[in-house]
Amino acid sequence: MNTKEIQFKQLFEENKDRVFRICCSYVQSSQNRDDLFQEIFTNVWKNLGSFRNESHVNTWIYRISINTAINYCRLQNNNDKRCQEIKQDILSDEDAKLARKTILEKEIKIMFDTINRLPVLEKSIISLVLEGLDHAKIAEITGISEGNVRVKFHRIKKKLKQMMEEQKNEL
Amino acid sequence: MNFEALSKKYKELKSPTKNTDGFLGNEEQNTSFLNILQTQEADAKRKYKRMYILYAIGAVGYLGIFIINTDPDLTIRNRIAGTCFIIAFVILSVLSRKRFSEIKRSSFLDSQKQFLQNARKSYLFWNKQQIWLVPVLLFVNAGATFSVSNHFGNLNILTGVFLFQAAFWCLLGIGFYMGKREWTKKKEAILKKIEAMLLEFEQ
Structure with missing residues (x-):
């Protein structure tokens, strides 16, 4: 196994959960989520040569993830439907059966449904805040x-709260 | 709504994919994700290398046949036409090379705003870089005119040139119209979406 492969496997292990969560914010059907997940790591592989500073690994991964997600969902006409599947239940994903029993609670489902309905910039900001990134990193x-x-974060927070409550009431 | 609690819950969500082999197969079958990525990368490199070799052979070949060739049957018109084609060819090669390095320098590492701005540029029907297509067209036109002028026969040279120019620009007009129609069908909607997204960043 060469250095690039080792580096990739390490990055994958350390960041697969982060990337998966970003995927959940942008697409919700399991098929599309898996496609996007794979597309993000394809771009990680392609850009591995530009990855130098390990202290900025989060920013680096998030940039690739978010830009790939936008590209996947918005920039191709025939892909539009991919991001409109917000009604599809994230809990129905067979691959995640094991995980969801304990992790994906109702609130998480509502949250992702809500995040998925936000405009692109708001979606990115809220996903990154939930990931625990500070405002400076998000700005970058x-x-x-x-x-x-x-x-924008304060505005989104209010909006999200309202939307989540509406969603809860609908359910 | 407690954001810290929500964030904590959010972070509890784990990827069901265990390792890099889990994507598409396993290493034994030689179809692992890594193998596929490496194959794609090698294919792309080979494709571009082949393209550059073809450009080089084409340029040198044209140079040899139309410019350096001492064949007395080769008229001055043929030589001028060859020169025009070579110039157009060189400009196109430089443009392609520039475009390739732009693609290679992946914009996935740019900020979200920059990424969208780059995407916008690539979806425009006409951008500043394409201005270089004007001299390319003019050189191709001049080259083709000189080349065809050998076959005007009984036609007066001015009439021949006029007829050829009319046909050339008509064909170009049809091409432009078809290109515009294709762009409207496939790309205009995406461009509008990108512009709407960019507007979010300005607000």
């Missing part, structure tokens, strides 16, 4: 100012 990944991230 999205390309907007830190102040703007802060303002």
Whole structure:
């Protein structure tokens, strides 16, 4: 196994859960989620040569993940349906049966359904906040100012709260 | 809504994919994810290498046949036509090379805003870089005119050139119209979506 393969496997092990969560924020059907997951790691492999600074691994992975997700969902006409499958139940994924029994609770499902309905920038900001990234890192990944991230985050928080409550009531 | 609690719950979500072999097969079958990636990469490299070799052979070949060739049957018109084609060919090669390095320098590492701005550029029907296609077209036109002028026969040279120019620009117009129609069908909607997304970043 060469250095590139070792590095890739290590990055995969360390980041597969992060990437999976980003996938869940953008697409919800298991088939599309798996496709997107694979597409993100394909781009990780292709860009491995540009990965130098290990301290910035999170930013690096998130940038690739979010840009790939946008590309997957929005930039191709025939892929539009991929991101509109928000009604499909994340809990119905056979591959995740084992995990979901304990992890995917109702609230998580509602949260992903709600996040999935947000516009692209809001979706990215909220996903990254939930991942625990600070505003400076989010600004770096999205390309907007830190102040703007802060303002938008407060707006999204309110919006998300309202949307989640509506969703809960619907259920 | 407690964001910290929500974030904690969110982070509990784990990927069902255990390892890199889990994507498409296993290493024994030689169809693991890594193997597929490596094959794709090698294929792409081979494809571009082949393309450059073809360009080089084409340029040198044209140079030899139309410019350096001492054959007395080769008229001055043929030589001028060959020169025009070579210039157009060189410009196209440089443009292709530039485009290739742009693709190679993957924009997936850019910020989200920059990524969308780049995507917007690539989905425009016309962008500044394409201005280089104008001299290419003019050289091809000039080359083709000189080349065809050997076969005008009884036609007056001016009439011949006029007829050829009319046919050339008509065909180009049809091509442009078809290209525009194809772009409207396939790309315009995506461009509008990208522009709507970019608007979010400006607000």
